[in-house]
Amino acid sequence: MIPLEYYLILSAILFGIGSYGVVTRKNGIKVLMCIxxxxxxxxxNFIAFSRYLGDIVGHVIVTFSIALAAAEAAVGLAxxxxxxxxxxxxxxxxxxxxxxx
Amino acid sequence: MIxxxxxxxxxxxxxxxxxxxxxxxxxxxxxxxxxxxxxxxxVALLYISLNAEFIAMVQILVYIGAVIVLILFxxxxxxxxxxxxxxxxxxxxxxxxxFIILIINSINVGWYKPVVWKYNxxxxxxxxxxxxxxxxxxxSLILLVAMVGTIFITKYKEKEK
Numbered sequence: 001m002i003p004l005e006y007y008l009i010l011s012a013i014l015f016g017i018g019s020y021g022v023v024t025r026k027n028g029i030k031v032l033m034c035i036x037x038x039x040x041x042x043x044x045n046f047i048a049f050s051r052y053l054g055d056i057v058g059h060v061i062v063t064f065s066i067a068l069a070a071a072e073a074a075v076g077l078a079x080x081x082x083x084x085x086x087x088x089x090x091x092x093x094x095x096x097x098x099x100x101x
Numbered sequence: 102m103i104x105x106x107x108x109x110x111x112x113x114x115x116x117x118x119x120x121x122x123x124x125x126x127x128x129x130x131x132x133x134x135x136x137x138x139x140x141x142x143x144v145a146l147l148y149i150s151l152n153a154e155f156i157a158m159v160q161i162l163v164y165i166g167a168v169i170v171l172i173l174f175x176x177x178x179x180x181x182x183x184x185x186x187x188x189x190x191x192x193x194x195x196x197x198x199x200f201i202i203l204i205i206n207s208i209n210v211g212w213y214k215p216v217v218w219k220y221n222x223x224x225x226x227x228x229x230x231x232x233x234x235x236x237x238x239x240x241s242l243i244l245l246v247a248m249v250g251t252i253f254i255t256k257y258k259e260k261e262k
Binding site for chain 2: 001002004005006007008009010011012013014015016017018019020021022023024025026027029030032033034036037040043044047048050051052053054056057059060062063064066067068069070071072073074075077078079080081082084090091
């Protein structure tokens, strides 16, 4: 077995990439994709700790987390479609509110 | 002595990081969605080396089969080229600070002791339906609410004033 730190460092790198994308990108879909990357890094942490502690509860939590990520992606993409219908763009720096004034 | 798990981890870990970087830096949003799918596949292969076969299959089914397809549909409906990028130096300091804190906390965990893995999918089912049945019901309620909310948001029409 390789040390646990390898998985933790991989997960930290993924989390850094995802948070960098969230704060610097302006396309709404790309922000959602970076949130998915951050969720994946958290899931890697759960599975690695579960393996190295010899406890299976982490797998249950990751199952719930994947279901939550799917629901979050569906609602976020629906909101983006709504923004595109009213504003004709999904550039988050040009969108102030969802309603069209 | 060649460690097969180390080779597996390095190959797919490097592929994961490269495709995650490509998700962020690619200008064409379709390319970043496809690299996100490749990243999910590599993460699922890493789960297999961690004895989590069920989670790996769920990851492939849910992420690549549902979320990536949904993202691709929305990209096709909204147009796929990213035109503007934030030009700021101060803002990326926040994730790099977060990254440095995470790395410092990660390198000295010292929990390395080999344990025997004696579980399979049956134990996951037992835990979900016995001990964690209340979070399971809450998750199904959340999925229902998300479905209703998605349909409502996309069908909503603003009244003309």
